[in-house]
Amino acid sequence: MRGLRFTLLCAALGLVAGCEDMRRSGGGPSPSAPPAAAPAPRPTPEAVAEAFAQLNSAFEKEYERILAERGTRSFRVRPAVAYDALLGALTRLRMIIESRDALTGTLTVAAPAPRPLSAQEWRQVVQTDGPMMLSILCPRLGPYCKTLSFEPEDYVIVINATVLPTRNGGSEVSLTTRMREVVPRPSVPRRDYPPPTGVRMALDKIWAGFERELATGRPPAGRR
DSSP: OOOOOOOOOOOOOOOOOOOOOTTSTTOOOOOOOOOOOOOOOOOOHHHHHHHHHHHHHHHHHHHHHHHHHHSEEEESSOHHHHHHHHHHHHHHTTOEEEEEETTTTEEEEEEETTTTSOHHHHHHHHHHHHHHHHHHHHHHHGGGGGGOOOOGGGEEEEEEEEEEEOTTSOEEEEEEEEEEESSOOTTSOOOOSOOHHHHHHHHHHHHHHHHHHHHHTOOOTTOO
16 A cells, blocks of 8 residues: 655646737726735644644544455465465565565565556545545645645555465465655654555555466566
8 A cells, every 4th residue: 555745736726817919999908917825824833743643643544444444365375375476466566575584474565656556546546535635634734735745756655464374274465554754854743654545546456466466376576
């Protein structure tokens, strides 16, 4: 669910003034352009830390709710089959294996954000979650919040998965996701949770890939 900087893409609009043709008869000097607006005052480090702590808290609450709804599923296949299908799905989403243990059913993969989402899917996340992020940051940071930009390449998305046997001989598959900062930023709280829309889209994409692997019965990438 994307490493993965998570994003407020708010840009200031420029004003373009047209120039009057001075060669026209009776033409006077063109009106002067309005003075450029003063840059937004930078808030104190304490205000920045407080604002991002509030954003992290909001993301965490949404993350826990989404995970309860979409993070775990049961399947009527043996754990070994489910594990191979999950490994194949994550590998084909270009996630990189960090650790794996088929005996315990644990698997950790990671990749630069926004994977497992595409660039187009990431833009959809920004469009959907941007207003919510602004509503949290701007009351504390003022106009300065609109100058912030968190590009996805500042983060790595980490996905942890477990495959456990069920009593009926099937499997229970669970997924969690976190963000890992590539370069920690002083005075800014660490951001662990991706935007809510990104979490939902990533989980749905992984489950869809997992079910395709089960349907085709093909071995995981790299195990052929």
